[in-house]
Amino acid sequence: MMLHGLCFLVLMVSTTHALYFTVTNNAGTSPGGAAFRDKVGTACSRRTLISATRFTLRCVFQQKNLTDRKHVDKISLFVDDMDGVDDMDGVAYTSNDQIHLSARYVGNYNGDVKTEVTGVLYHEMVHVWQWNGNGQAPGGLIEGIADYVRLKANYAPSHWVKPGQGQKWDQGYDVTARFLDYCDSLKSGFVAQLNKLMRSGYSDQFFVQLLSKPVDQLWRDYKAKYGNIS
Numbered sequence: 708m709m710l711h712g713l714c715f716l717v718l719m720v721s722t723t724h725a726l727y728f729t730v731t732n733n734a735g736t737s738p739g740g741a742a743f744r745d746k747v748g749t750a751c752s753r754r755t756l757i758s759a760t761r762f763t764l765r766c767v768f769q770q771k772n773l774t775d776r777k778h779v780d781k782i783s784l785f786v787d788d789m790d791g792v793d794d795m796d797g798v799a800y801t802s803n804d805q806i807h808l809s810a811r812y813v814g815n816y817n818g819d820v821k822t823e824v825t826g827v828l829y830h831e832m833v834h835v836w837q838w839n840g841n842g843q844a845p846g847g848l849i850e851g852i853a854d855y856v857r858l859k860a861n862y863a864p865s866h867w868v869k870p871g872q873g874q875k876w877d878q879g880y881d882v883t884a885r886f887l888d889y890c891d892s893l894k895s896g897f898v899a900q901l902n903k904l905m906r907s908g909y910s911d912q913f914f915v916q917l918l919s920k921p922v923d924q925l926w927r928d929y930k931a932k933y934g935n936i937s
């Protein structure tokens with residue numbers, strides 16, 4: 708169903724709980740808004756919201772039961788004509804189950820913009836669903852988990868750091884995503900269990916609990932594995 712550019716779709720996640728997805732292009736006739744309409748599109752991005760939700764909940768967080776998940780009724784994507792805000796250098800940000808994507812970023816992007824937007828939406832979708840340790844978790848870890856999901860979904864851009872690069876474990880984004888991928892290689896499902904522990908609080912001891920080593924030791928092991936490159 709499509710009404711004045713506003714699209715609705717219902718994803719039935721159980722017989723008792725429906726999840727709604729909406730996509731709204733607020734950028735109208737601006738170059739970025741037109742680029743979104745022509746090169747990405749509301750229908751395609753709505754499908755991406757659904758696939759990103761499925762991938763995050765099922766494949767990465769392994770939350771089979773509704774009681775394990777955050778309670779979310781509706782996820783909205785807005786394409787906005789905004790400059791230089793918040794997350795990811797003004798690319799996009801998420802709050803209150805609303806994802807805001809910069810039309811200017813879409814309009815100015817050189818390359819496969821559809822794939823890039825898909826990757827950005829996977830990252831932002833993680834913010835909708837992840838636990839944040841009741842606000843106590845390091846921001847770099849929150850962003851690292853979001854990029855970890857993007858990495859596992861095969862939407863990591865080519866400009867990301869390579870495995871082993873970076874200065875500290877909670878540097879954030881791609882650096883932390885690569886480190887979490889290493890941790891998950893030590894114990895499959897590590898990120899799912901870490902996220903689960905982050906439901907009510909946060910402590911670096913979670914790494915000891917799950918992998919029997921302090922996070923700083925894990926970081927040193929990780930760096931050594933890749934020859935301590937910068």
Ligand SMILES: [Zn+2]
Nearest residue numbers: 794830850853
């Ligand atoms: Zn983010």
